[in-house]
Amino acid sequence: MDQLSAMATFVRAVETGSLSAAARSLPSSLTSVSRQISALEEHFGTRLLLRTTRQLALTDDGRILYERAKSILGEVKEIEAALSRDRHEPSGRIRVSCPILMGRLVIAPLLAEFLRRYPRLSVDLLLVDRAVDMVEEDIHLAIRVGRLRDSQLVARKFADLRMVVCASPTYLARRGVPRMPRDLADHDCLVFSDAPGSAEWRFAESTKADRKIRISGRLWMNSLDALAAAAKEGAGIVRVPSWQVDADIRAGSLRRILTDYEPPPTPLHLVFQPSRLASPKTRAFVDYLVEQWRAADPFGAHAVAAL
Structure with a gap:
């Protein structure tokens, strides 16, 4: 069994909602799609999908595999992009998470120029006031305010922010x-x-x-x-x-x-999954932020570190 191919088929089945829809979109035969998913279930020794006449439902184990498989397939694409001949021309989709206020006032206004500069890139900007699970939610880059807990993620301090x-x-x-x-x-x-x-x-x-x-x-x-x-x-x-x-x-x-009586400043970090730090599209987005924030100084820090 080609596990990467089987996981890609499994992810497509979940996202399209049925085995037949997955077969049409790949394209592949319904028999092949069913065989690959059955092989995955046999390999992991657990049921991944509950099949009904109208739709598919994920089991708890299936949901875990779905989130991890999306992340693994994304990393494979990152590797392909990094090793491809056109690696100097970033392409694909980058998913960024950011606190709501900062995203609306500081990040969103910069995106039009970024998309003009990199016509082969697309951006998903997730505005949430919580620390996202970067693996499960397939986030390439997170902008986080505050002290960071120890993790396997790579963090780069960007500026110090003050509450007044x-x-x-x-x-x-x-x-x-x-x-x-x-x-x-x-x-x-x-x-x-x-x-x-x-x-x-x-x-x-x-x-x-x-x-x-x-x-x-x-x-x-x-x-x-x-x-x-x-x-x-x-x-x-x-x-x-x-x-x-x-x-x-x-x-x-x-x-x-x-x-x-103002408390000490709070650090602002850029956070990456280690495998995506050298990704051309991640690098392009980070370099663009550094360039724009050095010029505009939106946080009054007057010192944006080169990442």
């Missing part, structure tokens, strides 16, 4: 300027979290009680840019990434406060 606390001049004139983190208890704070309720804001403070301040406000949102817009209108005090409100602070519509 700010409010509009009109709000501060009306309610006063908090001098210490504990003063926030007497203010209207704008809460960002995944679900309504309170949140914690971290500060650098010698007094241990002030390192974490529990915030509960009258206005909650699960969108940082919507909260920043509300803060500019005088709704209260907001805690956001500095790069998000840098222009508003320069324009005077927001004022940065509690600067003496």
Whole structure:
């Protein structure tokens, strides 16, 4: 049995929804498709698909194989591209994941020029505020904020990001300027979290009680840019990434406060699967980000490392 060919057939069957549809799209015979999947089930000693008259359903073991097979087949394509004669002309599809706000404001505006520059490349941009499983979700490159857990992935630090606390001049004139983190208890704070309720804001403070301040406000949102817009209108005090409100602070519509208590910066990393770090299309995308972010300095870091 050619395992790669069998896995490709298995993946196609799952994605098309039936053995006959897989046979038509390969193209191949229905008998050949059925034989390859049966051979896979015999090889792994488990049922992979539940066949009905109308559709296919994955077993738990089948779902595991499907995710891993997609990743393996993707890596084979990466190897083929890296060793092909046209490796200086990146081609194919690159899947990138990124936090929602950063993806919308910083990454998405760069994609039109990238696609013009590399006409043989396509981009899937997944905007999610979670750490994706890069193998199971077939992600080539992830942009992650914060400390990384130990893993088999390759990470490159790209910049340092700061969280700042700010409010509009009109709000501060009306309610006063908090001098210490504990003063926030007497203010209207704008809460960002995944679900309504309170949140914690971290500060650098010698007094241990002030390192974490529990915030509960009258206005909650699960969108940082919507909260920043509300803060500019005088709704209260907001805690956001500095790069998000840098222009508003320069324009005077927001004022940065509690600067003496700002916590240390948080690292921004580019994360790769080791097998895809040298991929021409991954390299092209990373080099493009480095070039654009060095020129525009979107995070105010003034030092983007060469990767």
